[in-house]
Amino acid sequence: MNALQIIIAGSLVAISCGLLGCFLILRKMAMVGDAISHAVLPGIVIAFMLTGSRDSVTMLLGAGVIGVLTTFLIEFFHTKGKLQTDASIGVTFTWLFAIGVILISVFAGKVDLDQECVLYGEIAYVPLDLWITDTGTIMGPRVIYISASVLVILLLFIGFGYKELFLTTFDPAYASAIGISTITWHYLLMGAVSLTTVASFEAVGAILVVALLIAPPATAYLLVDDFKKMLILTSVLGVIVSVCGYYLAAWLDGSIAGAMAAVSGFFFGVAFIYNRLMVKKSSKVKPSKTAI
Amino acid sequence: MNSFLEFFSFADPNIRYVVFGSILLTGSSAIVGSFTFLKKKALVGDAVAHAVLPGVCLSFILYGEKNPIILILGAFLTGWVSLLLIDYISAKSKIKEDTAIGLILSVFFGIGIFMLTIIQKSGNAAQSGLDQFLFGKAASLVGTDLIAFTIIALILICTVSLLFKEFTIAAFDKEFAATLGLPIKAIELILTTLTVLAVVVGIQAVGVVLMAAMLITPAAAARFWTEKIQTMVWLAAIFGSFSGLTGAYISYIAPSMPTGPWIVIVVSTIAFISFFMAPRKGIFYRVRNQKKIKRQINDENILKALYQLGEQEKSFFEKRTVEEILQKRIFDPAKLKAGLKRLKRQGYLRNKNGHWSFTRAGRDKGQRTVKLHRLWELYLTQYLRIAPDHVHDDADTIEHILTPELEARLEKLLDYPTVDPHSSEIPYR
Known part of the structure; x- marks a missing residue:
């Protein structure tokens, strides 16, 4: 039962991250996703102090705001200060993360967060952390409810905004020509990334969420050419990663989130080697076809 | 202490x-x-x-x-x-x-x-x-x-x-x-x-x-202060070491404080100060500079409009109302008002009961802007073979940037022309 709950939580988180990751890697914004996942830390700590609990909507919103602020700061230093993008990302997220770590040490007694949890999460505690209603009914693990609602929000977001997201990703010039605001969708997407990162934070931590954001989409990207297929394959990979990660961790008695990241890396490696072999094979027969 | x-x-x-x-x-x-x-x-x-x-x-x-x-x-x-x-x-x-x-x-x-x-x-x-x-x-x-x-x-x-x-x-x-x-x-x-x-x-x-942060932030901060790579590396080293020292001091006076994050906070603060305050490359300097250029363009356009009004009536020192200027060229009224006041302060314009007129210096400056505009239009049509009805916008931008040296070279290259492609007179002093 516990195993099932952990796997479900892991899969939900992996699917949410993977779907957004598809957009991120195609927009060449993988490292912005990385930056946001670190930068939301102060938002989480502050919201935690203000509300005193981890499952509040305030916390999701607060961290979402910080995530969008991060994106804004990165853009601001890049466009107004002419600072190169990579440095702009590096300066911004390390600064916010440092503030987060300091806040944790200042309010060590009051905040139920420790540095380890920040880095790699505590998905193993999912079954212990139950949602109990005011009347005393036990509803099941809280994290599953949170990550399921985030996934639903995300699916609605992608479902209703598919055309806009797709166009602003692949052809921003055409998108703005037919009246779609690329900036609005850029910030909406970043807001979604922040929300997902925060919701996944307890389960997998700030750094491993990056593995789930990037590795499954990158794997799918190597294997299929169609964007819709890429989204579906990414989701399937997310579930497989969650299952394999759980059993690998159970077998060797290590961190589940770490094992999930390792497994997703392994799948990428397999896809990469397969991709290389196919390219070599096709280049022997005919000139290699150009990929998207 | x-x-x-x-x-x-x-x-x-x-x-x-x-x-x-x-x-x-x-x-x-x-x-x-x-x-x-x-x-x-x-x-x-x-x-x-x-x-x-x-x-x-x-x-x-x-x-x-x-x-x-x-x-x-x-x-x-x-x-x-x-x-x-x-x-x-x-x-x-x-x-x-x-x-x-x-x-x-x-x-x-x-x-x-x-x-x-x-x-x-x-x-x-x-x-x-x-x-x-x-x-x-x-x-x-x-x-x-x-x-x-x-x-x-x-x-x-x-x-x-x-x-x-x-x-x-x-x-x-x-x-x-x-x-x-x-x-x-x-x-x-x-x-x-x-x-x-x-x-x-x-x-x-x-x-x-x-x-x-230890790799990126000191270098990013240093880049805003210098163009010389040697100076930049030295500055980066100084910024880095200073934050190391300060971070160590902070965690000495407050032992519960983690040293690493404080080092990063110090070095980030240095970086943010550099991003905003640095002379020439800082954000404040850039924004101020941009505003200055926008003001200059606005003011030169006012002088140009007044000069063109004078051209029509062959009388350059006539008194004009704001409405007349607005008929000649579209301005944001607030910017026009600010520009007129500024030009008066600088001695290019006179104001009497809401009527504006050139001083001699103002007429000369307006004349030069018009001249550069028309010289450039002629240059584009003659040398780049651009149709006369396509050259106006380009000239409208460059007239504010051309230096006296370039002006002299343009005159020489075009052999001191008297009319532009639209048969308007090119005014010489």
């Missing part, structure tokens, strides 16, 4: 270790980071910082105890492999470099965490303290650490100063370096090695996540 003196007398050997250790680490990573920054590969340092973790854990598993040299060797190895993999993945597939960096960073770190948790649960007592690689231990540096750091910092600084010119050329212009016969592959290899080395030691001071 007492604690300030106590700290800066360096009487306590522990304070000495922490201070000099922090300064060495932050200073030398800032120097190496300057070059990765210039190569626009700043985030590669972030990837290496995360990728050393599995190396540390692997050497612990194989060796069974915490021998600093073995751990550093392991860290060095996986840090290196991560860089090779990033290059290989982005070169051999359609995966972009930033995706490759994020992928390697998170997957290596995940493997590292997985191994670390296995070690922690294995019950081997020697493992305690391995997690210092995650968060840094600047506040608890001891004598032996300091010796190791000093040696590595010396290696870094010596190599950089010996190969300074080579690194500079390789960072800015690879092709040029290759034509000079420089072994570009070898130079990049050395720089990569230095980056990994800087990360491997620096990570023990500030931890995995914040290591990226």
Whole structure:
């Protein structure tokens, strides 16, 4: 039962991250996703102090705001200060993360967060952390409810905004020509990334969420050419990663989130080697076809 | 104040270790980071910082105890492999470099965490303290650490100063370096090695996540103050060392404070001050400069409109109302009002009962703007063969930028023309 709950939580988180990751890697914004996942830390700590609990909507919103602020700061230093993008990302997220770590040490007694949890999460505690209603009914693990609602929000977001997201990703010039605001969708997407990162934070931590954001989409990207297929394959990979990660961790008695990241890396490696072999094979027969 | 003196007398050997250790680490990573920054590969340092973790854990598993040299060797190895993999993945597939960096960073770190948790649960007592690689231990540096750091910092600084010119050329212009016969592959290899080395030691001071800041932030800050690379590297080293010192001091007066994050806060503050305040490159300077140019363009357009009104009636010193000016050219009324006031202050215009008229200097300035506009239109039609009805917008922009030298050359090139492509007269003084 516990195993099932952990796997479900892991899969939900992996699917949410993977779907957004598809957009991120195609927009060449993988490292912005990385930056946001670190930068939301102060938002989480502050919201935690203000509300005193981890499952509040305030916390999701607060961290979402910080995530969008991060994106804004990165853009601001890049466009107004002419600072190169990579440095702009590096300066911004390390600064916010440092503030987060300091806040944790200042309010060590009051905040139920420790540095380890920040880095790699505590998905193993999912079954212990139950949602109990005011009347005393036990509803099941809280994290599953949170990550399921985030996934639903995300699916609605992608479902209703598919055309806009797709166009602003692949052809921003055409998108703005037919009246779609690329900036609005850029910030909406970043807001979604922040929300997902925060919701996944307890389960997998700030750094491993990056593995789930990037590795499954990158794997799918190597294997299929169609964007819709890429989204579906990414989701399937997310579930497989969650299952394999759980059993690998159970077998060797290590961190589940770490094992999930390792497994997703392994799948990428397999896809990469397969991709290389196919390219070599096709280049022997005919000139290699150009990929998207 | 007492604690300030106590700290800066360096009487306590522990304070000495922490201070000099922090300064060495932050200073030398800032120097190496300057070059990765210039190569626009700043985030590669972030990837290496995360990728050393599995190396540390692997050497612990194989060796069974915490021998600093073995751990550093392991860290060095996986840090290196991560860089090779990033290059290989982005070169051999359609995966972009930033995706490759994020992928390697998170997957290596995940493997590292997985191994670390296995070690922690294995019950081997020697493992305690391995997690210092995650968060840094600047506040608890001891004598032996300091010796190791000093040696590595010396290696870094010596190599950089010996190969300074080579690194500079390789960072800015690879092709040029290759034509000079420089072994570009070898130079990049050395720089990569230095980056990994800087990360491997620096990570023990500030931890995995914040290591990226030690490489990137001082260099980014320094870049705003100078165009000279030598000055930039020195400045970066100074910014880095200063933040190391301050971070150590803060965690001395408030022992519950973590040193690493405070070092990063100090260096980020320096960087933000630089981004905004730096002369010439800072954001405030840029914004002010842009406003100044916009004002100048606005004012010159007002003078031009007044001059053109004068041309129509062959009378340049006539009094005009604001409405007349607005009929000649569309202005934002508020900007027009501000511009008129400014021009009066500068002695180009006179104002009597709401009527505006040129002074002699104002007429001359308006005349010059009109002249430059028409000269440029003629130049575009004659030399670039652009149709006369397509040249106006271009001329409207450049008339504010042309210098007297360019003006003289244009006159000469076009042989002192009298009319522009629209048969308007080109006014000479």
